[in-house]
Amino acid sequence: MTTDTRIRRALANCSKGEAARLALPPDVRDLDLDVLDDVVGFRDAKAPDRAVLLVPGADEPVAILLRAASNAVGATAMCALCRTTHSAGGTTLFTAARRGSRGRDGNTVGTYVCADLGCRHHVCVEKATAALRPAPGMTVDERRAGLRERAAAFVGEVVR
Incomplete structure (x- = not known):
């Protein structure tokens, strides 16, 4: 099964039609x-x-469809x-419909x-810049683990 197909099947909170209409970027298509x-x-x-959050799962990744608010946060x-x-502008409110009838309601x-959904790259930044400041006092591995944990919890709220 192709990566495209697996990602579309992993989408837990949208219809097959919505999943089929998604445009997957080349770097995502190359993921193992x-x-x-x-x-x-x-x-x-x-x-x-429209956006997607793809989170590692026990057997298969789980993905959710997100909607971005029209305006990014205007402050830090x-x-x-x-x-x-x-x-300013680096963070946006994203919402996800809950799975099933609750989401349809x-x-x-x-x-x-992160407005660019680049969390996996941002946690690897070693030194703070004027526009991007990772959590201080933590190693990259600790930040990556925290990201996985918080993302899994968010996806869990959507799919429960």
């Missing part, structure tokens, strides 16, 4: 999902307000997943996430 140990996020190039803000602090879960 059998050894995925990072949280991967990306925006749909055809619909930038921290991503709830990777705990990286961004300058409009029930959603939301959190503030």
